[in-house]
Amino acid sequence: xxxLVESGGGLVQTGGSLRLSxxxxxxxxxxxxxxxxxQAPGKERExxxxxxxxxxxxxxxxxxxxxxxxxxxxxxxxxxxMNSLKxxxxxxxxCAAVYRYNAYSVPRAHEYDYWGQGTQVTVxx
Numbered sequence: 001x002x003x004l005v006e007s008g009g010g011l012v013q014t015g016g017s018l019r020l021s022x023x024x025x026x027x028x029x030x031x032x033x034x035x036x037x038x039q040a041p042g043k044e045r046e047x048x049x050x051x052x053x054x055x056x057x058x059x060x061x062x063x064x065x066x067x068x069x070x071x072x073x074x075x076x077x078x079x080x081x082m083n084s085l086k087x088x089x090x091x092x093x094x095c096a097a098v099y100r101y102n103a104y105s106v107p108r109a110h111e112y113d114y115w116g117q118g119t120q121v122t123v124x125x
Contacts, residue, residue, distance in 0.1 A: 002026035002114050004095045009119030012085055016123070020080040022095030022116060029076040033101040035112055036069060036080045038091035038121075045094070050106035051078065058106040063089075087125045092118040 008020040024032065035050035049059045049069040057069055068081040078095060096112035 002029075002032060002097055002099070004097060004114060004116035006093065006095045006116045006119040009093060009121045011122045011124060014085060014087060014123055014125045016085050017081070017083045018085065018121060020082070020093055020095075020119060020121070022078045022080075024076045024078070024097065027099065029071075030073045031100050032097040032114075033105070033107050034069075034071060034078040035096045035098075035107065035109075036078075037094045037096055037109070037112075038089075039094070039118075040088075040091040043091075047109035048093070049080065052106050053101065053103040056104055056106060082121070085121075085123045087123050090121060090123045092120050094118045 002024050005023050012018050033052050036048040037045050038048050039045040051057050051069045066084045071078045095116040097114040098107045098112050101107050
């Protein structure tokens with residue numbers, strides 16, 4: 001089991017930046033592949049980005065070049081750096097994890113099985 005707690009959400013203007021953090025406790029953090037999802041009002045939850053156990057990354061086209069995922073295994077934390085934010089990035093952002101996934105691969109969206117409670121990101125135009 002792992003517990004995930006997101007932080008860093010808030011209100012930012014279009015073009016601004018935010019960094020989200022997801023702190024994990026439970027089993028050894030390095031054994032988890034991690035990801036970020038988001039859900040906007042009235043829409044389904046969508047995959048944003050993922051990072052494998054050894055640091056390989058994958059991004060949704062909508063955020064490629066603007067968002068960056070990273071992990072610090074010593075701090076049991078995964079980060080989402082969001083730059084050049086747009087109004088359509090407004091959503092609740094969720095951290096997710098998969099235990100003992102292939103070390104070099106980023107899990108597919110449906111494979112994540114641990115979830116945080118989410119943090120709200122609002123981008124004002």
